[in-house]
Amino acid sequence: MPGGSLTDIFRALDDAEVRYLVVGGVAVVFHGHPRFTADLDLVVELTASNASAAIAALQTLGYRPRAPVRAEDFAVEDIRASWRKDKGLTVFSLWSPSYPGTEVDLFVEEPFDFGEAWSRRLDALLEDATTVHVVGIDDLRALKASVGRPKDLDDIAQLDAIARAILEGDEEGE
Numbered sequence: 001m002p003g004g005s006l007t008d009i010f011r012a013l014d015d016a017e018v019r020y021l022v023v024g025g026v027a028v029v030f031h032g033h034p035r036f037t038a039d040l041d042l043v044v045e046l047t048a049s050n051a052s053a054a055i056a057a058l059q060t061l062g063y064r065p066r067a068p069v070r071a072e073d074f075a076v077e078d079i080r081a082s083w084r085k086d087k088g089l090t091v092f093s094l095w096s097p098s099y100p101g102t103e104v105d106l107f108v109e110e111p112f113d114f115g116e117a118w119s120r121r122l123d124a125l126l127e128d129a130t131t132v133h134v135v136g137i138d139d140l141r142a143l144k145a146s147v148g149r150p151k152d153l154d155d156i157a158q159l160d161a162i163a164r165a166i167l168e169g170d171e172e173g174e
Helices: 003-015 024-030 048-059 071-075 077-087 114-119 137-147 150-173
Strands: 020-023 039-044 091-095 103-107 122-125 131-134
Touching: 003 048, 003 131, 020 024, 020 114, 020 137, 024 039, 024 131, 024 150, 039 048, 048 071, 071 077, 137 150
Parallel strands: 020 131, 039 103
Antiparallel strands: 020 039, 091 103, 122 131
16 A cells, blocks of 8 residues: 555545544554555544544545445435445445555444544654554454454454563563
């Protein structure tokens, strides 16, 4: 996934003051385990105004839904609920002709208490002063454990190894 596209996405979300958390493979990378990922997974706080702001920000970069639906419908709780119930949809996938290598997946339901996870987030600052909001390591581990795919279990093992190394380093420095 091209790094420039991620920077543009994070800048657009930051400029629009969207409350979101990076989850998935990109979050694993931010927490210290470099690995390939094919998309950017985001949990957006699902208030109507915040979800609308997220969609509008992504639309400035040419992002549009993969499914034949209106992007703006993502901000409507009842529509998201019908997507989950009737279609089994867990993420709302967006693509952009300007960024063909970077698909964005927005969770249609918050997989955790957003306010609590927001309070534990990691804020990363990019070179251009854009802030990236990344889910905290414990919330990321819990989310990955709930999915339970082999790559998620591997991510958990890698995150645990990183946490152990940090703890061991802290103990040596005391």
